[in-house]
Amino acid sequence: MDYTSYLDGDVLGCDSFPIFLFHGVIRKQKWNVRNRNRKHLELDYFTSVIKSLYNAGNPVSMDEIVWHHNHNEPLPDKSFAVTFDDGYRNNFDYAVDVLEKFGIPTTFYVATEFIAQNTSAYIDYVEYAYEVLDKDPEIINRRAMKSPCIPTTDVLRGEIDGLELTDKMTWEQVVQLSWTSLFTIGAHTHTHAILPMLNKREKEGEIFRPLWMLHQHGIVPKHFSYPEGKEDDFDDETISLLKSAGVVCCPTAIHGVNTHETDLFRLKRIGVK
Numbered sequence: 001m002d003y004t005s006y007l008d009g010d011v012l013g014c015d016s017f018p019i020f021l022f023h024g025v026i027r028k029q030k031w032n033v034r035n036r037n038r039k040h041l042e043l044d045y046f047t048s049v050i051k052s053l054y055n056a057g058n059p060v061s062m063d064e065i066v067w068h069h070n071h072n073e074p075l076p077d078k079s080f081a082v083t084f085d086d087g088y089r090n091n092f093d094y095a096v097d098v099l100e101k102f103g104i105p106t107t108f109y110v111a112t113e114f115i116a117q118n119t120s121a122y123i124d125y126v127e128y129a130y131e132v133l134d135k136d137p138e139i140i141n142r143r144a145m146k147s148p149c150i151p152t153t154d155v156l157r158g159e160i161d162g163l164e165l166t167d168k169m170t171w172e173q174v175v176q177l178s179w180t181s182l183f184t185i186g187a188h189t190h191t192h193a194i195l196p197m198l199n200k201r202e203k204e205g206e207i208f209r210p211l212w213m214l215h216q217h218g219i220v221p222k223h224f225s226y227p228e229g230k231e232d233d234f235d236d237e238t239i240s241l242l243k244s245a246g247v248v249c250c251p252t253a254i255h256g257v258n259t260h261e262t263d264l265f266r267l268k269r270i271g272v273k
């Protein structure tokens with residue numbers, strides 16, 4: 001798919017701009033079940049997408065999007081933004097080099113428990129179980145199925161090849177990214193919880209705790225993204241809590257483009273496959 005077709009704001013006579021959503025970048029897809037939805041893109045393909053966007057468009061940061069919204073000014077023609085959700089280590093290992101080479105401002109939204117304990121979303125464990133079931137049912141670590149909160153490396157011990165699909169960045173890596181002017185760190189809850197499924201007190205925990213943890217690491221987070229990010233994955237109470245916590249912008253994962261007038265807590269994104 002040619003993602004530069006989304007950079008058509010001047011053609012339509014309005015300032016529509018896409019925010020692209022990525023999760024991971026890997027060397028080679030070599031699994032049957034795992035990564036079936038191409039959450040992690042092969043490095044060559046990722047590089048070609050970024051290169052074509054760089055050649056065709058005008059990369060902007062999420063802070064620039066906020067500035068243009070607050071000053072009621074359209075963004076330059078063919079603007080686009082790049083974002084990564086979750087905090088995979090492969091972002092640091094593979095994607096960052098490409099983004100730096102082309103000078104693409106990027107926001108990384110990290111779930112702080114993923115960073116602090118190298119845990120994974122439940123679906124990653126389920127995919128892993130299906131993947132290994134055919135080969136050797138004994139490999140399945142039953143603890144992983146019972147508790148989604150044990151460290152990834154425990155589950156995949158002995159299966160080093162698969163770590164690039166689950167390993168998360170360390171705090172040192174997150175802090176290193178935050179020190180560059182090109183990259184921004186945002187929060188993505190603590191445990192990757194679906195916010196509207198929680199009561200208000202639990203929601204506060206999933207919003208304030210990751211912001212506090214980022215603060216503890218010298219990062220002043222103003223950005224957040226909703227886990228899953230579809231229509232049912234955020235609500236008015238969530239938005240009001242985010243605003244009270246000092247968050248200025250929180251994109252969804254609802255498919256579409258935006259204008260400078262789009263509500264900063266309902267921005268749409270284009271998932272890159």
Ligand SMILES: [Zn+2]
Pocket residue numbers: 085086188192226227228
């Ligand atoms: Zn996520």
